Amino acid sequence: MSRLLGAVDGFWFEKAPAARPAVLRVLIGVYTLYYLARRYSMLMRISKSDPSLFAPVGVVSRLEKPVSPETFRRILIMTFVANVAFVLGWRHRHTGPLFAGLFLWVMCYRNSWSMIYHNDNALVLHAMILGLTPSADALSLDALERGAPDSEGDWRYGWPVRLMSTVTALTYFLAGVAKVAGPLGRGWASGESLRGQIAVDGLRKELLGGKASPLAYALYDRLPLFGVMALGSLVLELVAPAALFHKPLSRLWAVGAWQMHWGIFFIMGIKFRYQQSGLIFASFLPVERVLTWLVSQRAKRS
């Protein structure tokens, strides 16, 4: 029993430097800030939509009707402010959870208008993990005030990063399970369903004023190719949790998943920005080494 606990302890509470969650906080915080700023007008327009289209999900599911656009605007501005504090790591003990809660609320509200954007799920979960854990003990205003912690690392900085990677892997795993548990079962891997999905998506786009990807036309008749892609993506999704237990394998898995999203982009024209940017997989890497590298480059120049 104690050996098992020791193994769990060593795996889940692996030491990491404070800079690791801090770099993730800055990267993901800047991304959420960009996400919200870029969509400010659209979010405001959505908040003025026909109330009959309101289908609340997540933490807003208890709302019987939409909040007024003015209330939504205030919440959105509060989220911006909390987001800036999150990036700067200012009073993180309070602003981190505040940002996590507000961002969750705004994103649930944004997804409550007849369409759920699943590509945002991991972003919200990652922002929440970083907001609720000590991710501002380095690279932050708090750290300037208090002083940086021991650079050797601490388990307190390791487990939130491990949790982020686990959540990422589980979201892919669930997508794989949904395919196998669906009406086609393992037959999903034949590729016919994937081709149908891509074709329907292209058809919808063209009839609603968009454009299907030229690759969707070029590849449509090559069913075996869709079979390879379907099998590949299914394997990638179902092995995701297992890959977590082996560091090099988990990084290889992340590269595979990242490539899958670029493949979807080229064939379907669907942008998974958080995934395609690679940010979703950043927790699989010792991202703090980028800082060390930047510092060494600067030292070389001066």
Next chain:
Amino acid sequence: MNRPSGMDGPLVREKAFAGAASLLTVCAVLWPVVQNWREKPKDGFPLSHYPMFSARRSKSASVTYLVGLGAGGGRHPLPYTYAGTGGLNQVRRQINRVVRGGKADTLCRIVAVKVAREERLADVVTVQVVTGRYRLTDYFAGKKDPLSEVVHASCSVERKHRTPLRVVEDLA
């Protein structure tokens, strides 16, 4: 609880808390998996069972969309942006919901007013809300005519008339 060596009381408590929080998060993320076996699965956010690619696809598909008809009988596909705010798929679902709710006429009128303001659509005299059924193999082979079409609403484009454009006001 057996402690790995070198752990004191407060540290164990702190780790137990972190472990419990982690376990709770993992269970919460995994919990929606049960929806796969429910008769009427319910999707959520940010916790989901990711049903988007799991549906069985038939060889044909139905899509509800907007069409502008020209004076000379020409067809102009009208972009989803005339019908609502958000991404293509979000507005597509909203159009479906409006049609299911029996409000296709109202949507048609709103779109007609917007079309009336577009110079590049000066030829369009009628707007229709339509559901078309397409055979996918034919469509991707370049045969783009629908197998069938159902017109839910049809309305003329009045170019002198101006009315409020907000979907929220007109559909409510």
